[in-house]
Amino acid sequence: MNLSKVSQVALAVLFSSGASFAADVAPGDVKFQDLAVTTSLTGVPGNPEEGASVFKDRKLGNCLACHANSSMKSELFHGDVAPTVDGAADRWKPEELRAIVTDSKQVFGSETVMPGFYSLNVGVNVREDLVGKTILTAQQVEDVVAYLATLKE
Amino acid sequence: MKKISLAIAIAATAVSGLAFHASAEPVDEQLFIDGQEMISRAPAPEGHPFDEVLSGWLFREAETRAAEADSFANPGMLDVERGEEIWATVEGSAGKSCASCHNDAAETMKGVGARFPKWDADAKRPIDIELQIDKCRVDNMGAEAYKFDADEQKALTAYIKHQSLGMPVKLDLSEGEMQSWWDKGKDVYYTRTGQLNLSCASCHEASMGKYIRADHLSQGQVNGFPTYRFNTGGLVSIQNRFRGCIRDTRAEMPKAFSDELLALEVYVTWRGTGLSVETPAVRQ
Numbered sequence: 001m002n003l004s005k006v007s008q009v010a011l012a013v014l015f016s017s018g019a020s021f022a023a024d025v026a027p028g029d030v031k032f033q034d035l036a037v038t039t040s041l042t043g044v045p046g047n048p049e050e051g052a053s054v055f056k057d058r059k060l061g062n063c064l065a066c067h068a069n070s071s072m073k074s075e076l077f078h079g080d081v082a083p084t085v086d087g088a089a090d091r092w093k094p095e096e097l098r099a100i101v102t103d104s105k106q107v108f109g110s111e112t113v114m115p116g117f118y119s120l121n122v123g124v125n126v127r128e129d130l131v132g133k134t135i136l137t138a139q140q141v142e143d144v145v146a147y148l149a150t151l152k153e
Numbered sequence: 154m155k156k157i158s159l160a161i162a163i164a165a166t167a168v169s170g171l172a173f174h175a176s177a178e179p180v181d182e183q184l185f186i187d188g189q190e191m192i193s194r195a196p197a198p199e200g201h202p203f204d205e206v207l208s209g210w211l212f213r214e215a216e217t218r219a220a221e222a223d224s225f226a227n228p229g230m231l232d233v234e235r236g237e238e239i240w241a242t243v244e245g246s247a248g249k250s251c252a253s254c255h256n257d258a259a260e261t262m263k264g265v266g267a268r269f270p271k272w273d274a275d276a277k278r279p280i281d282i283e284l285q286i287d288k289c290r291v292d293n294m295g296a297e298a299y300k301f302d303a304d305e306q307k308a309l310t311a312y313i314k315h316q317s318l319g320m321p322v323k324l325d326l327s328e329g330e331m332q333s334w335w336d337k338g339k340d341v342y343y344t345r346t347g348q349l350n351l352s353c354a355s356c357h358e359a360s361m362g363k364y365i366r367a368d369h370l371s372q373g374q375v376n377g378f379p380t381y382r383f384n385t386g387g388l389v390s391i392q393n394r395f396r397g398c399i400r401d402t403r404a405e406m407p408k409a410f411s412d413e414l415l416a417l418e419v420y421v422t423w424r425g426t427g428l429s430v431e432t433p434a435v436r437q
């Protein structure tokens with residue numbers, strides 16, 4: 001492979017990942033102000049239905065591990081490590097929910113047990129294949145936030 | 154092996170009105186194994202974050218608790234019997250078994266399960282029962298050390314610990330450098346690991362008594378190890394459990410018997426000071 005071929009490949013890789021995430025704010029660049037993140041992480045409105053499945057999915061948000069949620073009664077087990085998310089939208093504005101899901105430590109302090117779902121401020125010895133990766137993608141965070149915004153009592 | 158009858162004295166059964174789980178409280182019951190009373194609640198040693206240390210038995214479902222209270226119902230007792238056979242089996246170039254040197258385990262091993270890990274002057278580090286077994290195999294029997302979590306290692310460890318059934322856990326931290334290993338273990342306990350950024354304390358201290366999805370979080374005590382797990386149908390060693398919990402934070406798992414995990418075993422064992430040895434405890 002000659003040099004120009006290599007750079008073509010590199011460009012192609014850059015371009016293809018850039019294409020889907022062009023507008024994403026990088027995890028380190030998210031701006032927290034007054035316990036809120038006012039700018040969308042992607043510029044694409046969140047989809048509440050997608051957000052609901054991210055919320056349940058054990059491999060994605062697994063939010064039910066810690067939070068009970070009355071609107072998901074059909075799911076078998078709900079944890080109670082954390083307060084229920086029932087009525088979350090009555091308590092928090094969407095930009096506050098975005099801050100909580102992106103990096104809960106910015107809102108609740110460093111002692112909270114809630115993971116930061118779009119943050120690289122993580123624990124030591126991260127599993128090798130996850131180094132430098134966030135738990136959720138920027139769009140999944142927007143989807144979850146859109147879902148939480150529907151939780152009114 | 155004595156196998157008498159099942160006896161659980163039910164003081165009271167706490168029922169709360171929680172939406173998804175019957176009760177978030179550890180049960181208010183007394184554990185008797187074959188009629189012998191276990192200390193499953195003990196005043197915490199000085200410097201402990203809790204006032205009271207609680208056996209993991211108190212956090213399990215009724216059927217699981219009943220299986221531990223009756224040797225006939227406890228499948229882990231089959232492994233203990235297997236351990237008894239291994240105890241008396243000659244292996245290695247010296248032509249010896251454990252029994253050749255230690256005779257009747259019921260006498261010579263009584264108490265051992267309550268005071269390990271202990272300082273090992275030769276190795277200049279604490280050793281747990283598994284490592285003590287390996288030491289005897291290599292130095293005294295001319296046999297090989299067991300592979301981590303070999304069935305024989307788990308069965309023999311369970312047999313030895315079972316000889317201390319009911320005795321309260323108490324480590325001697327004044328021996329050798331035990332105190333500095335305790336300090337290191339404490340650091341490990343409070344260090345957040347992995348992508349989920351959780352420490353042992355996040356689950357077993359800050360969230361103790363809560364449900365994490367289907368699991369009722371206990372204090373993460375080790376007084377019943379190796380434990381029998383119905384899920385996996387076999388004994389689980391202490392170091393295996395530690396590795397599993399660390400893996401669940403999405404972190405790389407430290408090697409079994411590494412300094413990090415041995416220090417953690419010293420510290421976590423101390424956190425259960427005063428609880429009875431319950432080996433083999435039963436878990437779901």
